[in-house]
Amino acid sequence: MEYTPKEVAVMSGGAVGGGRLVVCVTGAGGYIASWLVKILLSKGYTVHVPLQVTSSLAGDKKNEHLKNLENSEKLVLFKADLLNYGELYSAIVGCSGVFHVASPVPLGSVPNPEKELVEPAVDGTLNVLKASADAEVKKIVFVSSTAAIFVTPNPPENNFYDEECWSDTEYCRVTENWYCVSKTLAEKRAWECAKERGLELVTVCPTLNLGPMLQNPVNASSLFLVKLLRGDKDTVPNAVRGIVDVRDVAEALVLVYEKQEASGRYLCSAHCVRTCELVDILKRMYPNYKYPKEYTASSHDDCLSSKKLQNLGWHFRPLEETLADSVESFRGHGLLE
Numbered sequence: 114m115e116y117t118p119k120e121v122a123v124m125s126g127g128a129v130g131g132g133r134l135v136v137c138v139t140g141a142g143g144y145i146a147s148w149l150v151k152i153l154l155s156k157g158y159t160v161h162v163p164l165q166v167t168s169s170l171a172g173d174k175k176n177e178h179l180k181n182l183e184n185s186e187k188l189v190l191f192k193a194d195l196l197n198y199g200e201l202y203s204a205i206v207g208c209s210g211v212f213h214v215a216s217p218v219p220l221g222s223v224p225n226p227e228k229e230l231v232e233p234a235v236d237g238t239l240n241v242l243k244a245s246a247d248a249e250v251k252k253i254v255f256v257s258s259t260a261a262i263f264v265t266p267n268p269p270e271n272n273f274y275d276e277e278c279w280s281d282t283e284y285c286r287v288t289e290n291w292y293c294v295s296k297t298l299a300e301k302r303a304w305e306c307a308k309e310r311g312l313e314l315v316t317v318c319p320t321l322n323l324g325p326m327l328q329n330p331v332n333a334s335s336l337f338l339v340k341l342l343r344g345d346k347d348t349v350p351n352a353v354r355g356i357v358d359v360r361d362v363a364e365a366l367v368l369v370y371e372k373q374e375a376s377g378r379y380l381c382s383a384h385c386v387r388t389c390e391l392v393d394i395l396k397r398m399y400p401n402y403k404y405p406k407e408y409t410a411s412s413h414d415d416c417l418s419s420k421k422l423q424n425l426g427w428h429f430r431p432l433e434e435t436l437a438d439s440v441e442s443f444r445g446h447g448l449l450e
């Protein structure tokens with residue numbers, strides 16, 4: 114839904130640069146950010162898009178889907194690497210809000226995780242925060258993860274995790290959980306920098322995202338479901354997993370940006386499901402895929418509450434809808450052949 118001119122005028126009052134309806138989205142071509150950009154464009158926002166390699170969508174296989182979005186004429190493209198402060202500043206200046214979504218999410222293990230995962234996540238985040246402060250951005254929404262919440266040798270009572278919980282980076286290092294190191298350190302540094310520079314920061318920590326893909330190369334969380342459907346492994350751990358629809362995550366990001374009262378961290382999870390239960394639901398819906406045949410016991414038995422986000426007005430869709438739309442999307446991308 115587009116805002117009326119009166120609403121635009123109210124929202125722009127006192128804002129820096131192009132007003133409240135001009136925002137920057139990092140990692141815009143990725144799985145979550147593509148849905149975020151789609152929603153922002155549909156609401157009348159102008160979206161600054163820093164692209165790593167080029168400032169054009171033509172022939173850019175990772176990002177060219179963005180030009181097919183409705184209102185794509187409101188995208189403003191910049192050649193800007195997250196690790197280059199000057200380039201990033203150029204993409205952010207004139208925006209009232211920044212959605213920092215970009216972070217390395219590898220499809221498998223990487224040879225040098227400190228260099229390839231931790232450094233870009235942390236240094237990229239600090240660059241975004243510093244450039245936002247220098248450009249007098251009003252509000253920053255940072256996509257963290259439950260990876261920054263629940264990886265600890267000392268779980269809370271009843272394994273019930275909320276926004277107060279933090280992953281233990283030393284424990285993550287020892288257990289070689291490098292993605293969790295990168296997300297936890299990046300979010301911690303973001304909070305420190307926001308405090309130092311007096312920035313308004315809100316973070317959203319989603320669980321595993323599923324749902325349709327707008328982008329072309331498959332992303333890591335979608336690949337988890339693709340592998341279950343293809344029965345890539347006969348035996349899988351029977352972990353309890355938080356699942357959330359990528360479209361509901363994108364809505365959550367817009368919600369915390371637009372709601373003035375939003376503050377602090379927000380856990381974002383819709384359904385807690387054991388792997389064998391997830392497979393049973395899928396089998397009922399799609400009996401002809403291969404699926405794993407056996408399960409190993411898993412100590413992952415975590416329970417996550419999104420009460421804080423729901424109290425802000427967030428809703429999520431049923432799991433079956435997410436799964437059906439995922440499968441349809443994977444078929445369209447030829448991932449299940």
Ligand code: NAP
Binds near residue numbers: 141142144165216332
């Ligand atoms: P994705 O599709 O892989 O998107 C990640 C985006 O970050 C890509 O556009 C990527 O651009 C960009 N990026 C990575 N390193 C970069 C760098 N050094 N400079 C500039 N851009 C860089 O993954 P996603 O699932 O949408 O994840 C988006 C965010 O959500 C991440 O912060 C992730 O940690 C978080 N998250 C995801 C999930 C999930 O289940 N999907 C759950 C919780 C949190 P290139 O492709 O050009 O490298």
